[in-house]
Amino acid sequence: MPSLANKRVLLGVTGGIAAYKSAEVVRRLQDSGATVRVAMTKGGTEFITPLTMQALSGNPVHTELLDTEAEAAMGHIELSRWADVIVIAPASADFIAKLVNGEGSDLLSTICLASRSPLAIAPAMNQGMWRNASTQHNIERLRGRSVHIFGPAEGEQACGDVGPGRMIEPDDIAELTADLFETGSLAGKKVVITAGPTREAIDPVRYISNHSSGKMGYALAEAAAEAGAETVLISGPVSLKAPERVKTLSVTSAREMYDTALAEANGCDLFIASAAVADYRPIQVSEKKIKKSADTMTIELVKNPDIVSAVAALQKRPFTVGFAAETANAEGGLEHHARGKLERKNLDLVIANDVSDRTIGFNSNDNAVLVVEGQGSEAIPKINKSILARQLVVKIANMLQG
Secondary structure, eight states: OOOOTTOEEEEEEOSSGGGGGHHHHHHHHHHTTOEEEEEEOHHHHHHSOHHHHHHHHSSOOBOOTTOHHHHHHHOHHHHHHHOSEEEEEEEOHHHHHHHHHTOOSSHHHHHHHHOOSOEEEEEOOOHHHHHSHHHHHHHHHHHHTTOEEOOOEEEEOTTSOEEEEEOOOHHHHHHHHHHTTOOOTTTTOEEEEEESBOOEESSSSOEEOOOOOSHHHHHHHHHHHHTTOEEEEEEOSOSOOOOTTOEEEEOOSHHHHHHHHHHHHTTOSEEEEOSBOOSEEESOOOSSOOOOOSSOOOOOEEEOOOHHHHHHTSTTOOEEEEEEEEOTTSTTHHHHHHHHHHHHTTOSEEEEEETTOTTSSTTOSEEEEEEEETTEEEEEEEEEHHHHHHHHHHHHHHHHHO
16 A cells, blocks of 8 residues: 555545444554544534544544634644645535535535645445536536545445445545655656755854754655655754655765765756755864853854855756745845845745744744745745645646656
8 A cells, every 4th residue: 555654634524324434544544654633524423423533543533613722722724734635534415515615614614625735535425416416516626626536436325225425445545545645746856855954063062053953855855755756865963754765864064965965966857955054164163172261252154165056057957946044024025035046046946935933934844935936936825844845846846847
Protein backbone atom coordinates (compact mmCIF):
# COMPACT_ATOMS: atom_id res chain seq x y z
CA MET A 1 0.00 0.00 0.00
CA PRO A 2 1.31 3.53 -0.78
CA SER A 3 2.52 5.46 2.24
CA LEU A 4 0.73 8.24 4.10
CA ALA A 5 3.72 8.82 6.40
CA ASN A 6 3.67 12.29 7.98
CA LYS A 7 0.30 13.10 6.38
CA ARG A 8 -2.61 14.64 8.29
CA VAL A 9 -6.00 13.27 7.27
CA LEU A 10 -9.26 14.82 8.42
CA LEU A 11 -11.92 12.11 8.17
CA GLY A 12 -15.48 13.39 7.87
CA VAL A 13 -18.30 11.05 8.88
CA THR A 14 -21.86 11.80 7.73
CA GLY A 15 -25.16 10.04 8.40
CA GLY A 16 -25.58 6.57 6.90
CA ILE A 17 -25.33 2.92 7.82
CA ALA A 18 -21.89 2.79 6.18
CA ALA A 19 -20.62 4.96 9.06
CA TYR A 20 -19.81 1.73 10.92
CA LYS A 21 -17.00 1.24 8.35
CA SER A 22 -15.49 4.60 9.28
CA ALA A 23 -13.84 3.04 12.30
CA GLU A 24 -11.96 0.69 10.00
CA VAL A 25 -11.09 3.61 7.69
CA VAL A 26 -9.33 5.28 10.63
CA ARG A 27 -7.33 2.11 11.25
CA ARG A 28 -6.30 1.69 7.61
CA LEU A 29 -5.24 5.34 7.32
CA GLN A 30 -3.15 4.98 10.49
CA ASP A 31 -1.63 1.74 9.21
CA SER A 32 -0.42 3.74 6.21
CA GLY A 33 1.28 6.24 8.53
CA ALA A 34 -1.30 9.04 8.69
CA THR A 35 -2.32 11.12 11.68
CA VAL A 36 -6.14 11.13 11.70
CA ARG A 37 -8.63 13.56 13.19
CA VAL A 38 -12.37 13.03 12.87
CA ALA A 39 -15.21 15.51 12.31
CA MET A 40 -18.77 14.17 12.39
CA THR A 41 -22.15 15.51 11.39
CA LYS A 42 -25.10 15.07 13.75
CA GLY A 43 -26.37 12.29 11.49
CA GLY A 44 -23.03 10.55 11.64
CA THR A 45 -23.14 10.40 15.44
CA GLU A 46 -26.47 8.54 15.22
CA PHE A 47 -24.73 5.58 13.56
CA ILE A 48 -21.35 5.47 15.37
CA THR A 49 -20.39 7.28 18.55
CA PRO A 50 -17.76 10.03 18.73
CA LEU A 51 -16.25 8.11 21.68
CA THR A 52 -15.51 5.15 19.39
CA MET A 53 -13.85 7.39 16.80
CA GLN A 54 -11.87 9.20 19.50
CA ALA A 55 -10.60 5.94 20.96
CA LEU A 56 -9.47 4.71 17.54
CA SER A 57 -7.96 7.96 16.25
CA GLY A 58 -6.34 8.94 19.55
CA ASN A 59 -7.59 12.50 19.05
CA PRO A 60 -10.68 14.44 20.18
CA VAL A 61 -13.61 14.16 17.78
CA HIS A 62 -15.11 17.39 16.47
CA THR A 63 -18.89 17.65 16.11
CA GLU A 64 -20.07 21.19 16.93
CA LEU A 65 -19.54 24.30 14.82
CA LEU A 66 -20.12 26.66 17.75
CA ASP A 67 -18.24 24.69 20.41
CA THR A 68 -16.30 27.36 22.34
CA GLU A 69 -13.80 24.85 23.69
CA ALA A 70 -13.09 23.52 20.21
CA GLU A 71 -12.76 27.03 18.79
CA ALA A 72 -10.17 27.85 21.45
CA ALA A 73 -8.05 24.83 20.51
CA MET A 74 -8.78 23.76 16.94
CA GLY A 75 -11.91 25.27 15.39
CA HIS A 76 -13.14 24.88 11.84
CA ILE A 77 -10.54 27.28 10.43
CA GLU A 78 -7.69 25.63 12.30
CA LEU A 79 -8.89 22.18 11.23
CA SER A 80 -9.05 23.32 7.61
CA ARG A 81 -5.45 24.55 7.85
CA TRP A 82 -4.29 21.44 9.69
CA ALA A 83 -5.46 18.85 7.17
CA ASP A 84 -3.30 17.74 4.26
CA VAL A 85 -6.41 16.10 2.83
CA ILE A 86 -10.09 15.86 3.79
CA VAL A 87 -11.84 12.53 3.21
CA ILE A 88 -15.60 12.23 3.72
CA ALA A 89 -16.47 8.57 4.29
CA PRO A 90 -19.33 7.94 4.14
CA ALA A 91 -20.60 10.90 2.14
CA SER A 92 -24.40 10.94 2.15
CA ALA A 93 -26.54 12.30 -0.68
CA ASP A 94 -27.55 15.16 1.60
CA PHE A 95 -23.96 16.14 2.39
CA ILE A 96 -22.97 15.91 -1.27
CA ALA A 97 -25.77 18.38 -2.07
CA LYS A 98 -24.46 20.68 0.68
CA LEU A 99 -20.99 20.63 -0.86
CA VAL A 100 -22.34 21.48 -4.29
CA ASN A 101 -24.32 24.44 -2.96
CA GLY A 102 -21.52 25.75 -0.77
CA GLU A 103 -23.47 25.43 2.47
CA GLY A 104 -21.80 25.98 5.82
CA SER A 105 -24.55 24.90 8.17
CA ASP A 106 -22.46 22.52 10.28
CA LEU A 107 -18.85 22.00 11.31
CA LEU A 108 -17.88 19.56 8.55
CA SER A 109 -19.35 21.57 5.67
CA THR A 110 -17.69 24.72 7.02
CA ILE A 111 -14.31 22.98 7.18
CA CYS A 112 -14.71 21.95 3.54
CA LEU A 113 -15.57 25.54 2.55
CA ALA A 114 -12.56 26.98 4.36
CA SER A 115 -9.98 24.43 3.26
CA ARG A 116 -7.50 24.72 0.40
CA SER A 117 -6.50 21.05 0.76
CA PRO A 118 -7.57 18.21 -1.56
CA LEU A 119 -11.08 16.93 -0.86
CA ALA A 120 -12.26 13.38 -1.48
CA ILE A 121 -15.67 11.82 -0.88
CA ALA A 122 -16.72 8.17 -0.64
CA PRO A 123 -20.46 8.19 -1.50
CA ALA A 124 -22.73 5.79 0.38
CA MET A 125 -26.49 5.63 -0.22
CA ASN A 126 -29.37 3.58 -1.57
CA GLN A 127 -28.98 2.60 -5.22
CA GLY A 128 -32.06 4.63 -6.16
CA MET A 129 -30.66 7.75 -4.51
CA TRP A 130 -27.33 7.24 -6.26
CA ARG A 131 -28.99 6.83 -9.66
CA ASN A 132 -31.21 9.87 -9.14
CA ALA A 133 -30.53 12.59 -11.72
CA SER A 134 -29.98 15.21 -9.00
CA THR A 135 -27.29 13.11 -7.31
CA GLN A 136 -25.55 12.40 -10.60
CA HIS A 137 -25.67 16.11 -11.48
CA ASN A 138 -24.14 16.95 -8.09
CA ILE A 139 -21.36 14.40 -8.53
CA GLU A 140 -20.43 15.84 -11.93
CA ARG A 141 -20.34 19.35 -10.50
CA LEU A 142 -17.98 18.20 -7.73
CA ARG A 143 -15.74 16.47 -10.26
CA GLY A 144 -15.60 19.77 -12.14
CA ARG A 145 -14.29 21.39 -8.96
CA SER A 146 -11.51 18.77 -8.66
CA VAL A 147 -13.19 16.90 -5.79
CA HIS A 148 -12.04 13.28 -5.85
CA ILE A 149 -14.83 10.69 -5.95
CA PHE A 150 -13.99 7.33 -4.33
CA GLY A 151 -16.54 4.82 -5.60
CA PRO A 152 -19.26 3.84 -4.94
CA ALA A 153 -19.21 0.06 -5.22
CA GLU A 154 -22.05 -2.20 -6.31
CA GLY A 155 -23.66 -4.98 -4.31
CA GLU A 156 -26.28 -5.85 -1.74
CA GLN A 157 -27.33 -2.94 0.44
CA ALA A 158 -28.64 -2.71 4.00
CA CYS A 159 -32.13 -2.02 2.76
CA GLY A 160 -32.12 -5.22 0.67
CA ASP A 161 -31.63 -3.50 -2.70
CA VAL A 162 -28.82 -4.52 -5.03
CA GLY A 163 -26.92 -1.97 -7.11
CA PRO A 164 -24.45 0.92 -6.99
CA GLY A 165 -24.20 3.01 -3.83
CA ARG A 166 -22.19 0.95 -1.35
CA MET A 167 -19.22 2.73 0.22
CA ILE A 168 -15.99 1.20 -1.05
CA GLU A 169 -13.87 -0.79 1.39
CA PRO A 170 -11.62 0.95 3.96
CA ASP A 171 -8.45 -0.52 2.41
CA ASP A 172 -9.40 1.03 -0.94
CA ILE A 173 -10.14 4.41 0.67
CA ALA A 174 -6.71 4.44 2.34
CA GLU A 175 -4.97 3.46 -0.89
CA LEU A 176 -6.81 6.06 -2.98
CA THR A 177 -6.04 8.72 -0.36
CA ALA A 178 -2.33 7.88 -0.53
CA ASP A 179 -2.47 8.04 -4.33
CA LEU A 180 -3.52 11.71 -4.10
CA PHE A 181 0.01 12.55 -2.98
CA GLU A 182 1.78 10.57 -5.70
CA THR A 183 1.74 13.34 -8.31
CA GLY A 184 4.78 12.41 -10.38
CA SER A 185 5.02 16.03 -11.54
CA LEU A 186 8.78 16.06 -10.85
CA ALA A 187 9.50 12.49 -11.95
CA GLY A 188 12.98 12.20 -13.44
CA LYS A 189 14.12 15.54 -11.97
CA LYS A 190 16.86 16.13 -9.42
CA VAL A 191 15.87 18.70 -6.80
CA VAL A 192 18.25 20.27 -4.27
CA ILE A 193 16.80 22.14 -1.29
CA THR A 194 18.56 24.04 1.50
CA ALA A 195 16.84 24.35 4.87
CA GLY A 196 17.26 25.59 8.41
CA PRO A 197 19.74 28.08 9.88
CA THR A 198 23.52 28.13 9.82
CA ARG A 199 25.76 28.61 12.84
CA GLU A 200 28.81 30.85 12.62
CA ALA A 201 31.27 30.05 15.41
CA ILE A 202 32.64 32.74 17.72
CA ASP A 203 34.49 30.28 19.96
CA PRO A 204 33.97 26.59 20.88
CA VAL A 205 30.89 27.56 22.92
CA ARG A 206 29.20 30.48 21.19
CA TYR A 207 27.90 31.12 17.70
CA ILE A 208 25.83 33.53 15.60
CA SER A 209 22.58 32.12 14.20
CA ASN A 210 18.87 32.89 13.65
CA HIS A 211 15.39 31.57 14.50
CA SER A 212 14.86 29.32 11.47
CA SER A 213 13.38 25.92 12.39
CA GLY A 214 13.81 24.36 8.94
CA LYS A 215 10.13 23.33 8.80
CA MET A 216 9.45 24.99 5.44
CA GLY A 217 12.48 23.44 3.74
CA TYR A 218 11.73 19.99 5.15
CA ALA A 219 8.11 20.26 3.96
CA LEU A 220 9.36 21.21 0.49
CA ALA A 221 11.69 18.21 0.47
CA GLU A 222 8.81 15.87 1.36
CA ALA A 223 6.61 17.42 -1.32
CA ALA A 224 9.35 17.11 -3.96
CA ALA A 225 9.89 13.45 -3.07
CA GLU A 226 6.13 12.82 -3.28
CA ALA A 227 6.20 14.39 -6.74
CA GLY A 228 8.75 11.80 -7.85
CA ALA A 229 11.95 13.84 -7.70
CA GLU A 230 15.37 12.62 -6.69
CA THR A 231 15.57 14.96 -3.72
CA VAL A 232 18.62 16.21 -1.84
CA LEU A 233 18.09 18.20 1.37
CA ILE A 234 21.03 20.24 2.67
CA SER A 235 20.15 21.04 6.25
CA GLY A 236 21.59 23.32 8.86
CA PRO A 237 21.25 22.38 12.57
CA VAL A 238 17.58 21.61 13.29
CA SER A 239 15.61 19.26 15.55
CA LEU A 240 13.53 17.74 12.73
CA LYS A 241 13.52 14.12 11.61
CA ALA A 242 15.03 13.60 8.15
CA PRO A 243 12.27 13.04 5.56
CA GLU A 244 11.87 9.58 4.08
CA ARG A 245 13.00 9.02 0.47
CA VAL A 246 15.20 12.13 0.71
CA LYS A 247 19.02 12.26 0.76
CA THR A 248 19.75 14.52 3.72
CA LEU A 249 23.15 16.18 4.14
CA SER A 250 23.83 17.93 7.44
CA VAL A 251 26.00 21.03 7.60
CA THR A 252 26.66 23.67 10.23
CA SER A 253 28.19 26.85 8.80
CA ALA A 254 27.33 28.96 5.76
CA ARG A 255 30.62 28.01 4.07
CA GLU A 256 29.84 24.30 4.56
CA MET A 257 26.39 24.83 3.09
CA TYR A 258 27.87 26.79 0.18
CA ASP A 259 30.36 24.03 -0.71
CA THR A 260 27.75 21.28 -0.40
CA ALA A 261 25.12 23.22 -2.34
CA LEU A 262 27.46 24.00 -5.26
CA ALA A 263 28.52 20.37 -5.46
CA GLU A 264 24.94 19.05 -5.44
CA ALA A 265 23.54 21.80 -7.70
CA ASN A 266 25.88 20.79 -10.50
CA GLY A 267 23.57 18.95 -12.90
CA CYS A 268 20.36 19.33 -10.86
CA ASP A 269 17.10 20.53 -12.43
CA LEU A 270 15.68 22.58 -9.56
CA PHE A 271 17.37 24.40 -6.67
CA ILE A 272 15.27 25.82 -3.82
CA ALA A 273 17.16 28.00 -1.34
CA SER A 274 14.86 28.03 1.67
CA ALA A 275 17.64 28.05 4.30
CA ALA A 276 18.12 31.12 6.45
CA VAL A 277 21.85 31.45 5.84
CA ALA A 278 23.83 33.82 8.06
CA ASP A 279 24.90 36.83 6.01
CA TYR A 280 28.09 37.32 8.03
CA ARG A 281 30.58 35.29 10.07
CA PRO A 282 33.30 36.29 12.55
CA ILE A 283 36.70 36.91 10.93
CA GLN A 284 38.48 35.37 13.90
CA VAL A 285 37.25 32.25 15.70
CA SER A 286 38.82 31.74 19.10
CA GLU A 287 40.19 28.25 19.72
CA LYS A 288 39.31 28.60 23.40
CA LYS A 289 36.22 29.88 25.14
CA ILE A 290 36.35 33.66 25.42
CA LYS A 291 36.22 34.55 29.10
CA LYS A 292 33.84 37.20 30.35
CA SER A 293 35.90 40.21 31.43
CA ALA A 294 35.20 43.61 29.87
CA ASP A 295 31.72 45.19 29.87
CA THR A 296 31.71 45.32 26.06
CA MET A 297 32.98 43.05 23.33
CA THR A 298 33.54 43.73 19.65
CA ILE A 299 33.37 41.02 16.99
CA GLU A 300 34.50 41.86 13.46
CA LEU A 301 32.40 40.14 10.80
CA VAL A 302 32.94 39.31 7.14
CA LYS A 303 30.29 38.59 4.54
CA ASN A 304 29.48 34.96 3.76
CA PRO A 305 29.28 33.75 0.15
CA ASP A 306 25.82 34.07 -1.42
CA ILE A 307 24.66 30.52 -2.14
CA VAL A 308 21.60 31.16 -4.30
CA SER A 309 23.41 33.76 -6.44
CA ALA A 310 26.26 31.33 -7.04
CA VAL A 311 23.86 28.58 -8.11
CA ALA A 312 21.96 30.95 -10.41
CA ALA A 313 25.28 31.97 -12.01
CA LEU A 314 26.31 28.41 -12.90
CA GLN A 315 27.00 27.88 -16.59
CA LYS A 316 24.37 25.14 -16.68
CA ARG A 317 22.05 26.67 -14.13
CA PRO A 318 19.03 24.88 -12.65
CA PHE A 319 15.63 26.51 -12.21
CA THR A 320 16.49 28.57 -9.14
CA VAL A 321 14.08 29.58 -6.37
CA GLY A 322 14.98 31.94 -3.55
CA PHE A 323 13.26 32.79 -0.28
CA ALA A 324 12.99 36.30 1.15
CA ALA A 325 12.30 36.74 4.86
CA GLU A 326 11.17 40.34 5.23
CA THR A 327 9.15 42.50 7.59
CA ALA A 328 5.89 44.07 6.43
CA ASN A 329 6.96 47.55 7.52
CA ALA A 330 10.20 47.40 5.50
CA GLU A 331 10.53 50.36 3.17
CA GLY A 332 8.99 49.51 -0.21
CA GLY A 333 7.01 46.55 1.10
CA LEU A 334 7.26 42.80 0.72
CA GLU A 335 6.91 42.60 -3.06
CA HIS A 336 9.39 45.42 -3.66
CA HIS A 337 12.15 43.60 -1.77
CA ALA A 338 11.26 40.20 -3.26
CA ARG A 339 11.32 41.54 -6.80
CA GLY A 340 14.63 43.26 -6.14
CA LYS A 341 16.08 39.93 -5.02
CA LEU A 342 14.61 38.19 -8.07
CA GLU A 343 16.31 40.59 -10.47
CA ARG A 344 19.55 41.18 -8.56
CA LYS A 345 20.32 37.48 -8.12
CA ASN A 346 18.97 36.30 -11.49
CA LEU A 347 16.36 33.99 -9.95
CA ASP A 348 13.33 32.36 -11.56
CA LEU A 349 11.08 32.69 -8.53
CA VAL A 350 11.16 34.31 -5.09
CA ILE A 351 8.94 33.23 -2.21
CA ALA A 352 8.63 36.01 0.35
CA ASN A 353 7.11 36.00 3.81
CA ASP A 354 6.66 38.47 6.63
CA VAL A 355 8.75 37.28 9.58
CA SER A 356 7.43 40.06 11.81
CA ASP A 357 4.16 38.08 12.02
CA ARG A 358 4.77 35.63 14.88
CA THR A 359 1.97 33.30 13.71
CA ILE A 360 3.81 32.38 10.50
CA GLY A 361 7.36 31.85 9.33
CA PHE A 362 10.12 31.03 11.82
CA ASN A 363 9.25 28.11 14.17
CA SER A 364 5.58 28.14 13.14
CA ASN A 365 3.70 25.25 11.52
CA ASP A 366 1.93 27.74 9.24
CA ASN A 367 3.08 30.24 6.66
CA ALA A 368 1.67 32.90 4.36
CA VAL A 369 3.75 33.86 1.35
CA LEU A 370 3.95 36.07 -1.71
CA VAL A 371 5.21 34.21 -4.77
CA VAL A 372 7.00 36.65 -7.08
CA GLU A 373 8.04 35.86 -10.66
CA GLY A 374 8.92 37.94 -13.69
CA GLN A 375 5.34 38.33 -14.92
CA GLY A 376 3.57 39.01 -11.64
CA SER A 377 2.94 37.77 -8.13
CA GLU A 378 0.50 35.57 -6.22
CA ALA A 379 -0.38 35.80 -2.54
CA ILE A 380 -1.02 32.51 -0.73
CA PRO A 381 -2.80 33.13 2.59
CA LYS A 382 -1.95 31.48 5.89
CA ILE A 383 -1.87 27.71 5.57
CA ASN A 384 -0.03 24.71 7.01
CA LYS A 385 3.55 24.53 5.69
CA SER A 386 3.11 20.98 4.37
CA ILE A 387 0.10 22.00 2.30
CA LEU A 388 1.86 25.16 1.14
CA ALA A 389 4.90 23.10 0.11
CA ARG A 390 2.78 20.89 -2.13
CA GLN A 391 1.13 23.91 -3.73
CA LEU A 392 4.53 25.48 -4.37
CA VAL A 393 5.89 22.26 -5.86
CA VAL A 394 2.91 22.04 -8.24
CA LYS A 395 3.45 25.65 -9.32
CA ILE A 396 7.18 25.16 -9.83
CA ALA A 397 6.65 21.86 -11.70
CA ASN A 398 4.22 23.60 -14.06
CA MET A 399 6.77 26.36 -14.70
CA LEU A 400 9.47 23.75 -15.37
CA GLN A 401 7.26 21.92 -17.84
CA GLY A 402 6.32 25.21 -19.47
